[in-house]
Amino acid sequence: MTRRLNVVDLTGRVAVVTGGAQGIGLAVARRLLSSGAGVAIWDIDQAAMTGALAELAPLGRVEALLCDQSQIEAVDRAAIETERALGPVDLLVNNAGIAGPAATVVDYDPAAWRQIVDIDLNGVFYCCRRLVPGMIARNYGRIVNVASVAGKEGNPNAAAYSAAKAGVLALTKSLGKELAGHDIAVNALTPSPARTRILEQLTEAQVTYMLGKVPRGRFVEVEEAAAMVAFMLSDENSFTTGATFDLSGGRATY
Numbered sequence: 001m002t003r004r005l006n007v008v009d010l011t012g013r014v015a016v017v018t019g020g021a022q023g024i025g026l027a028v029a030r031r032l033l034s035s036g037a038g039v040a041i042w043d044i045d046q047a048a049m050t051g052a053l054a055e056l057a058p059l060g061r062v063e064a065l066l067c068d069q070s071q072i073e074a075v076d077r078a079a080i081e082t083e084r085a086l087g088p089v090d091l092l093v094n095n096a097g098i099a100g101p102a103a104t105v106v107d108y109d110p111a112a113w114r115q116i117v118d119i120d121l122n123g124v125f126y127c128c129r130r131l132v133p134g135m136i137a138r139n140y141g142r143i144v145n146v147a148s149v150a151g152k153e154g155n156p157n158a159a160a161y162s163a164a165k166a167g168v169l170a171l172t173k174s175l176g177k178e179l180a181g182h183d184i185a186v187n188a189l190t191p192s193p194a195r196t197r198i199l200e201q202l203t204e205a206q207v208t209y210m211l212g213k214v215p216r217g218r219f220v221e222v223e224e225a226a227a228m229v230a231f232m233l234s235d236e237n238s239f240t241t242g243a244t245f246d247l248s249g250g251r252a253t254y
């Protein structure tokens with residue numbers, strides 16, 4: 001049967017999508033632009049950003065900014081440039097992330113561990129600490145933190161990633177409570193595997209393991225993730241905060 005898709009109205013909103021140059025982030029940026037928002041994508045991959053900008057520019061007001069979100073000063077600079085180009089930021093999608101190398105905890109390279117936590121967890125904190133004050137001042141905001149089912153269950157040979165994503169879930173709960181007195185919703189998304197470039201960082205055995213746990217028996221499409229994010233960022237989502245939106249195809253029911 002043909003699917004009927006709702007289009008949320010984000011006219012006049014300004015969004016930041018980290019890691020927006022490809023994969024889930026690019027699908028989110030596409031969807032937000034189509035819903036009327038101005039969008040800034042922040043990413044470290046210049047080549048992918050050039051391609052993304054060419055695709056996104058015809059859809060609306062879009063900025064592409066180089067930003068390594070593990071660097072606090074880079075986040076502050078990207079925020080200033082975004083505000084200058086598009087105006088105050090209403091919507092934040094903390095989506096950028098890496099998976100890192102596969103290894104057991106005992107064998108994990110400490111430098112790789114720190115890099116994963118710096119990007120996947122600390123970067124989310126840096127983006128929130130810079131953009132939330134403006135949301136509080138305007139008493140409006142929507143934040144989506146893209147975590148992972150790994151953060152709920154812990155995946156073998158991916159402890160750094162799992163721990164960082166668990167941290168993102170806890171950050172989401174804390175920030176949601178801190179901002180609950182405002183019209184600011186902070187929620188997390190926990191996708192199961194999607195066919196994006198991040199999978200190249202995993203072994204075939206890891207992908208097979210993860211996909212085997214998905215009752216729907218397939219990858220989630222990036223457009224399916226984007227549709228849920230668009231709802232989470234919309235005014236339709238006016239009450240739920242500090243929560244985790246499950247996108248695991250039936251894997252995680254808690």
Ligand code: NAD
Pocket residue numbers: 018019020021022023024025042043044045048067068069070095096097098099119123146147148149190191192193194195196197198199
């Ligand atoms: P992807 O590799 O296609 O996209 C990730 C983007 O983040 C890339 O454009 C990359 O350049 C960018 N990035 C990496 N490090 C960065 C940094 N330091 N600063 C700024 N940008 C940086 O992967 P994806 O699947 O689209 O991943 C998006 C999010 O979804 C990630 O947080 C990932 O952990 C999460 N996720 C993905 C899957 C999956 O199977 N694809 C499953 C669950 C969760």
